Amino acid sequence: MRYLVLTDIHANLEALDACLADATTRRYGASVVLGDLVGYGADPNVVIERIQALAPVAIVRGNHDKVACGLEQAEGFNAVAKSAVYWTLDTLTPANRSWLANLPEGPTTVDDVVEICHGSPFDEDAYIFDELDAVRALKASTRPLCLFGHTHYPAAFELADGTVDSLGRSTAPEAHLPLRDGAKYLVNPGSVGQPRDGDPRAAYAIVDTDAMDVELIRLEYPIARAQSKVMKAGLPEMLAQRLSVGR
Ligand code: ZN
Numbered sequence: 001m002r003y004l005v006l007t008d009i010h011a012n013l014e015a016l017d018a019c020l021a022d023a024t025t026r027r028y029g030a031s032v033v034l035g036d037l038v039g040y041g042a043d044p045n046v047v048i049e050r051i052q053a054l055a056p057v058a059i060v061r062g063n064h065d066k067v068a069c070g071l072e073q074a075e076g077f078n079a080v081a082k083s084a085v086y087w088t089l090d091t092l093t094p095a096n097r098s099w100l101a102n103l104p105e106g107p108t109t110v111d112d113v114v115e116i117c118h119g120s121p122f123d124e125d126a127y128i129f130d131e132l133d134a135v136r137a138l139k140a141s142t143r144p145l146c147l148f149g150h151t152h153y154p155a156a157f158e159l160a161d162g163t164v165d166s167l168g169r170s171t172a173p174e175a176h177l178p179l180r181d182g183a184k185y186l187v188n189p190g191s192v193g194q195p196r197d198g199d200p201r202a203a204y205a206i207v208d209t210d211a212m213d214v215e216l217i218r219l220e221y222p223i224a225r226a227q228s229k230v231m232k233a234g235l236p237e238m239l240a241q242r243l244s245v246g247r
Helices: 013-026 044-054 063-068 079-091 094-101 131-140 223-232 237-245
Strands: 002-006 030-033 114-116 145-147 155-160 163-166 174-178 184-188 202-208 213-219
Touching (some): 013 044, 013 223, 044 094, 079 237, 131 163, 145 202, 184 213, 223 237
Parallel strands (some): 145 184
Antiparallel strands (some): 174 213, 202 213
């Protein structure tokens, strides 16, 4: 199976549409979504409807999704995130709010090879940044490949012969990560709608479980259009500015 992998879309419709169009040319048979569909961006309702139309075979909720539908308070959020998430709560249609509220908590197994989660397989809200975080996550993961999001940083970790290594990150529009027999992997494709690794291009992945290969893709999208929608919506200006720098 070839899976389209989307995470941290954050209501950025322009970035999502660019990824969907690009993914169509690469072909995929099913999709998986790792949470944070909304929060920060100006198009929460349309983004949710795009994902519903995709009919992902597996989807988990993110921390922004939980607050945006009223399941949780924005206690751990900074002022900008808080104001965006409350704007989202007001903007969502009742139907989309209740759809978000019913998204499952990760981790979720997809098949014999793939498992998905938002933050980590042991805690949906935990962040995986370095090898130390990855060790615990790799132990908790029940599949050869665990896909995660939440940090908005593309990352890949490999557990082979008892050692965990962080695999180098590429800036190419497309990079391949072959999955070796007997090893375990933890892969974050990076954020569709709000990259924070200093690269403003949208990020997503395609996982091929027959070829045992992960394609990590970066792609340009109409950033200026997404920014002007953020400003028009009255969302904090910083949320528009950061899209240009990918921070
Ligand atoms: Zn996020």
